[in-house]
Amino acid sequence: MPAKISIRDIGKVFEQRGEPFEAIRDITLDIGREEFVCIVGPSGCGKSTLLRILGDLEEASSGDVAIAHDDRKRPLTAMIFQQESVFPWLTVEQNAAYGLKVTNNWNGAESRERVEYFLERTGLLQFRKFRPHQLSGGMKQRLSVARAFITNPEVLLMDEPFASLDEQNKMLLQQELEKLWEEFRSTVVFITHSLDEAVLLGDRVVVMTSVPGRLKEAIDVPFERPRDLIELRRTPEFGEITHRLWEALREEVQRARTMEVGKIAGRSGVDPSVAVGS
Amino acid sequence: MAETTIGRPALAAAARTRAGRTRAWAFGRVLLTLAPPVALLLIWEIGAQTGWINVQFFPAPSTIGVKFWEMIQTVQFWDDIGISLQRMAIGFLMGGVPGLLLGLAMGLFRPVRVIFQPLVAALYPLPKIALLPLIMLIFGLGEMSKYFTVAIGVFFLMTINTMAGVLNVPSIYLDVANNLHASRWKIYTTVALPGALPGIFTGLRICVGVALILLVAAEFVGADSGIGYRIWWSWSVFWVEQMYVGFAVIALLGFLSAYAVDWLERKFLPWQRR
Numbered sequence: 001m002p003a004k005i006s007i008r009d010i011g012k013v014f015e016q017r018g019e020p021f022e023a024i025r026d027i028t029l030d031i032g033r034e035e036f037v038c039i040v041g042p043s044g045c046g047k048s049t050l051l052r053i054l055g056d057l058e059e060a061s062s063g064d065v066a067i068a069h070d071d072r073k074r075p076l077t078a079m080i081f082q083q084e085s086v087f088p089w090l091t092v093e094q095n096a097a098y099g100l101k102v103t104n105n106w107n108g109a110e111s112r113e114r115v116e117y118f119l120e121r122t123g124l125l126q127f128r129k130f131r132p133h134q135l136s137g138g139m140k141q142r143l144s145v146a147r148a149f150i151t152n153p154e155v156l157l158m159d160e161p162f163a164s165l166d167e168q169n170k171m172l173l174q175q176e177l178e179k180l181w182e183e184f185r186s187t188v189v190f191i192t193h194s195l196d197e198a199v200l201l202g203d204r205v206v207v208m209t210s211v212p213g214r215l216k217e218a219i220d221v222p223f224e225r226p227r228d229l230i231e232l233r234r235t236p237e238f239g240e241i242t243h244r245l246w247e248a249l250r251e252e253v254q255r256a257r258t259m260e261v262g263k264i265a266g267r268s269g270v271d272p273s274v275a276v277g278s
Numbered sequence: 279m280a281e282t283t284i285g286r287p288a289l290a291a292a293a294r295t296r297a298g299r300t301r302a303w304a305f306g307r308v309l310l311t312l313a314p315p316v317a318l319l320l321i322w323e324i325g326a327q328t329g330w331i332n333v334q335f336f337p338a339p340s341t342i343g344v345k346f347w348e349m350i351q352t353v354q355f356w357d358d359i360g361i362s363l364q365r366m367a368i369g370f371l372m373g374g375v376p377g378l379l380l381g382l383a384m385g386l387f388r389p390v391r392v393i394f395q396p397l398v399a400a401l402y403p404l405p406k407i408a409l410l411p412l413i414m415l416i417f418g419l420g421e422m423s424k425y426f427t428v429a430i431g432v433f434f435l436m437t438i439n440t441m442a443g444v445l446n447v448p449s450i451y452l453d454v455a456n457n458l459h460a461s462r463w464k465i466y467t468t469v470a471l472p473g474a475l476p477g478i479f480t481g482l483r484i485c486v487g488v489a490l491i492l493l494v495a496a497e498f499v500g501a502d503s504g505i506g507y508r509i510w511w512s513w514s515v516f517w518v519e520q521m522y523v524g525f526a527v528i529a530l531l532g533f534l535s536a537y538a539v540d541w542l543e544r545k546f547l548p549w550q551r552r
Contacts (some may be wrong), residue, residue, distance in 0.1 A: 020284040055457045079457040085450045088549040102460040102468060132547045151458065 002068065003030035004187045005054065005155065010063030011212075012049050016103045022212040023049040027063070029206065029215060033070075036181065038198035040249060041208030041216075042180045042256035047191045048159050054189060055079045055157045070154060075103050077156060078153035082160040086132045086143050092119065092127040095143055099151035118146040123140040138169040142176070148161065149180055156181075162197070174200060175229045195245045199238060200229045207248045210256035217248045306462045337519050345519040346526065359527065362504040365421065366493050375486065377436025380480065384437065386443025386470060402434040403439025407495050419500045427496040432485045439484070443477020446468055455465060478551055486535040505531075 007029040024046035031037050041047050052058040053065060055077050061148045069076050078099060086095045096115045100106045122142040132140055141161060147184040148156060161177075163171045178201060179190065192198050198205045199221055207216045222239060223232060232238055319339045325331035326338035333341075349405045384391045384398075410427060417423035451473055462503045497506025509524035543550065 056459070057453055057456055075458060077457060079453070081450060081453065083450050086455050087451060087454075087469070087472070089475070089547070098468070099458055100455075101459050102455060104462050133549050157457075 004033045004035070004068055004191070005029075005031040006064075007031075007050075008064045008066075008199075010050075010053065010060040010065060012046065012053065012058065017187050025212040027213070027215055029146070030198045031187060031189065032212045034185045034187055036190065036200035036201060036203045038192055038205045039208060040192055040195060040198050040205060040245065041213060042210045042249070042253045042255065043193060044260075045208045045211050045252070046213030047208060049188060050208075051079070051159050052158050052190050054155070067155060073105070075105070075151050075153045077155045077157050078148035078151045079159065080144050080148045080155040082163050084132070084137075084140055084141050086147070088132050091128065092130050092132070092135070092143060092222075094123055095132070096124075096128075096146050099147055103151060103152070114150055119149050122146045123178065130201060138165055138173065141165060141216045143175065145173075145177060145180070149158055152184070153186060154185045155189065156255065158188065160191055163193070170197075171229070177201070178225075178227055178229060195242050195249070196233070197233070198224045199241050199245065200227070200232060205241075205245060207245065207252070210252045210259065216252065219244060219248070279344060282339075334518065342519055342522045346523045348525055349520070356514045358505050358508050359502060359531075362493060362506070363506065363531075365424040365497075366428060366489050368421075369493065370432055370485070370489055371427040371508070372425055373429030373432030374436050376438050377433040377481075381437040381440025381478075381481075382444060384441040385464060385474065391441070398434060398437055402438060406431045406492055408493030409495060412501060413496075414500050416430045419502075421504075423500055424493065426494050428489045431492045435485045435488060436478075436481045437521070438476060439477050439481025443474030443480070446477060448486065464472070476546055479539065479547065479550075482539050482542075483536065486539055487532060490532050490535070491526065 007027055012023045012025055012028050027050060040049050046143065049058060053060050054067065067076055069157065087098065090098065093115060096119055097106065097111065100111050100114075105111070119128055122145060123137060124143060124146065127135065127139070132143070135143070141164075162173050166174065174197060190198070190201060195205075201270065202221050204218055204220050206218045208214065209216045216218075219241065222244045223237070317356070321337050322331065322336065326333050326336060326341075361552055373425040380390075380394065384394055406427065409430065413430075414423050415427055446463055447470055451469050452465065455469050460468070493504075494506035498510045501507040505524055509521050512518070512521040512524065
């Protein structure tokens with residue numbers, strides 16, 4: 001069976017202040033059906049660009065992306081963003097139903113039940129008539145998760161969905177996401193800068209290089225599912241894999257940092273080698 | 279445990295003083311809001327009574343009040359208000375609806391924006407009052423000249439603010455809809471339009487004031503009824519008190535229409551906190 005998502009040699013060049021800026025280069029990756037893939041990389045390495053290409057919000061400058069659409073009745077992708085993306089003018093309930101309505105998949109009672117079920121699962125049912133400005137940050141992010149799951153997409157694309165939450169909330173949401181996903185399996189591409197998060201949630205963790213983002217390494221995560229994320233954190237294997245990831249990533253983070261310093265130093269006329277102090 | 283027993287009354291006391299402070303502030307706010315106009319009227323009244331102010335130009339508030347009371351019992355007073363409100367409403371719709379539609383089109387479609395933006399940008403700053411002679415030349419002294427004067431002022435403001443409202447819709451909301459492959463029509467109706475509402479209401483708020491200004495100006499020069507006409511006529515026969523009643527009515531209308539926009543905004547944009 002061919003891969004669910006097949007990415008071939010894709011690259012993306014943006015125009016930035018009149019100059020070309022290469023965000024990602026030569027990325028080739030296959031993602032299997034119902035595989036949970038996490039992508040980590042130094043900040044600004046083009047992870048989000050890759051995800052936006054998969055979500056059809058951006059077009060690759062070169063190469064091919066193919067996502068198999070197995071069931072035409074299901075939407076191909078649904079994206080969960082890092083920033084607040086729930087609509088302020090809709091109630092919790094209307095936000096949750098948005099994906100079904102806008103894709104013409106709303107079919108009355110059954111859809112209503114589905115919305116209710118996911119609001120219940122994300123602890124938002126009693127707030128169904130509220131509007132987002134009355135909710136906390138964590139609740140709003142739970143609502144985005146519910147909105148995406150309710151559309152029943154073949155591929156879930158998550159762009160650092162928990163990055164702006166506090167640590168406690170993040171841990172709860174990770175566990176809730178894991179449980180939801182166990183129940184409603186779909187292919188997942190999950191972008192994060194947190195190595196812990198990647199290892200806790202992923203079947204495979206892909207490491208990207210500093211900009212222009214390329215693939216550096218892919219590490220399989222052997223933990224069984226369903227996973228108890230709190231217990232998993234305490235196992236030596238968890239520490240081992242996280243460490244291996246960090247080893248792969250460290251060099252890239254260092255490089256990204258050097259480039260950043262170089263850019264700022266260049267602007268202010270300081271010799272970059274002096275500024276980095278290497 | 280000891281902590282809570284000590285803590286609770288202290289907390290309650292703190293809450294009490296905080297509530298007390300909020301109440302005191304609410305009261306103080308009303309006082310501060312009312313003080314300047316009341317003080318002004320008081321000084322004015324005293325000045326007029328003592329002959330320190332020329333009552334030929336500035337009749338005492340009390341005499342204006344009496345005049346006001348007399349006038350609201352006449353049919354003419356209500357007719358004037360009625361006809362002015364009607365002109366304002368019709369002019370508002372005539373300018374506001376096309377302005378809204380053009381603004382939406384300019385915000386949503388780049389070609390429309392490219393075609394109309396220079397024109398709108400050039401015509402918008404033109405003082406519409408300067409066009410009054412031309413408008414009267416074209417439409418004569420009939421009602422249409424009043425409608426049109428109001429409409430032209432409202433039109434440009436609505437166009438510009440609606441367009442800005444559409445263009446300022448945060449791109450993340452469009453990303454959500456685009457990712458789900460929503461149709462263009464669905465994107466307009468479920469994202470662009472509700473997202474542009476705050477801008478549209480800003481436009482409405484400004485339009486109400488401008489519509490009133492233009493209406494009164496148009497009634498000054500080319501009407502035989504309405505509040506503007508009544509003020510102008512009062513001047514020509516030197517009925518100063520009646521003139522002041524006209525000012526008061528306009529001020530009141532301005533206040534009430536601004537309030538109406540606020541009310542509509544709270545109703546349609548409950549998520550927008552001011």
